[in-house]
Amino acid sequence: xxxxxxxxxxxxxxxxxxxxxxFGFIGYYRFFVVNRTxxxxxxxxxxxxxxxxxxxxxxxxxxxxxxxMYLSMASVRNGVKNPRMLWYLINPFxxxxxxxxxxxxxxxxxxxxxxxxxxxxxxxTWRENGQDVKRxxxxxxxxxxxxxLADGWLVSFPQGTTxxxxxxxxxxxxxxxxxxxxxxxxxxxxxxxxxxxxxxxxKKRHTQLSxxxxxxxxxxxxxxxxxxxxxxxxxxxxSEDDLPDVLKEKxxxxx
Numbered sequence: 001x002x003x004x005x006x007x008x009x010x011x012x013x014x015x016x017x018x019x020x021x022x023f024g025f026i027g028y029y030r031f032f033v034v035n036r037t038x039x040x041x042x043x044x045x046x047x048x049x050x051x052x053x054x055x056x057x058x059x060x061x062x063x064x065x066x067x068x069m070y071l072s073m074a075s076v077r078n079g080v081k082n083p084r085m086l087w088y089l090i091n092p093f094x095x096x097x098x099x100x101x102x103x104x105x106x107x108x109x110x111x112x113x114x115x116x117x118x119x120x121x122x123x124x125t126w127r128e129n130g131q132d133v134k135r136x137x138x139x140x141x142x143x144x145x146x147x148x149l150a151d152g153w154l155v156s157f158p159q160g161t162t163x164x165x166x167x168x169x170x171x172x173x174x175x176x177x178x179x180x181x182x183x184x185x186x187x188x189x190x191x192x193x194x195x196x197x198x199x200x201x202x203k204k205r206h207t208q209l210s211x212x213x214x215x216x217x218x219x220x221x222x223x224x225x226x227x228x229x230x231x232x233x234x235x236x237x238x239s240e241d242d243l244p245d246v247l248k249e250k251x252x253x254x255x
Contacts, residue, residue: 007094007095007118008147008148008150008151009097009118009119009120009144009147009148011116011117011118012116013094015116016094016116016117016118017092019116020070020094020117021089023117024070024086024089024092025086025089026067027064027067027068027070028071030067030195031067031068031209032084034202034205035194035205035206035208036207037068037208037209038209038210038211039072039210040210040211040212040213041212041214042072042075042076042083042213044184044213044216045073045184045213048153048182048184050095050152051152052149052150052179052180052181053149053152053154053181053184054149054153054154054156054175054176054181054183054184055069055153055154055155055156055183055184055185056155056158056172056183056184056185056186056232056236057069057156057186057187057188057236058157058159058188058237058238059159059161059162060164060188060189060192061191061192061195061196061197061198061199062104062111062162063111063114063198063199064195064199065188065199066098066155067199068209069155069186070096070117071083072213073093073153074088074092074093074096077093078091095151095153096117096153097119097120097148097149097151097152097153097155098119098120098154098155099119099120099122099155099156100121101121101123101124102122105119105121110200120144120148121141121144122145123138124160142175146175146178146179149175149179150179156172156175158173158229158232158233158236158238159238162192162197164238165238165240165242168229168233168238169229170225170229172229173225173226173228173229173232174225176221176228176232177221177225182216183216183232184213184214184215184217185217185232185236186211186212186214187210187211187214187236187237188210188212189210189211190207190208190209190210193207194209214235217231219231
């Protein structure tokens with residue numbers, strides 16, 4: 001039956017609709033009532049295909065960044081010029097996915113519910129529960145990422161962490177070489193000031209938040225993964241060249 005239809009990750013559409021509506025209103029209050037939010041580059045979302053589009057972004061909180069990305073994308077998909085007009089949530093964009101660490105999405109009721117809105121849960125190969133680890137990539141994780149891309153729009157965070165200017169992970173570039181998606185860079189700002197690390201708690205009200213969508217990257221899929229990763233990091237403002245001078249001095253002191 002259509003009411004029991006699921007997405008490619010097994011999430012029921014009916015549950016996804018309810019959760020998107022709920023979190024959409026929560027996001028509205030936090031973005032437009034408690035704080036001020038500016039949208040830039042929404043024109044770059046128009047005319048995109050419905051599948052195999054990868055969004056890459058810097059990462060400032062676990063959840064709130066993704067909330068705002070969803071509202072931006074869903075409004076454009078519904079032909080709404082202003083994301084503040086939330087009626088488009090009645091017709092939610094269900095082929096939306098985002099990459100998230102398993103450990104993050106299993107902590108508490110809220111993250112577990114959020115996972116059903118399109119989370120592609122992966123096991124990080126380099127870190128778990130605050131500890132450094134080293135393990136092989138789980139092929140199931142890769143398969144799920146590819147499924148999500150083949151079905152719709154996927155958000156990925158190349159750094160795999162909310163730490164500013166952390167090095168990008170090459171796995172993101174490898175996936176791009178394999179799947180050849182349209183790649184749209186995103187930059188978010190103000191979230192660290194407004195919310196705590198998870199994004200659950202409001203730290204400072206009346207903060208200026210912003211989200212900027214950039215034109216699709218011009219990628220040669222025959223280039224090396226390292227070269228493509230450098231393109232990605234530059235596009236989201238997280239390359240070594242973007243590192244503030246004060247932080248550059250600290251890095252040099254520790255070398």
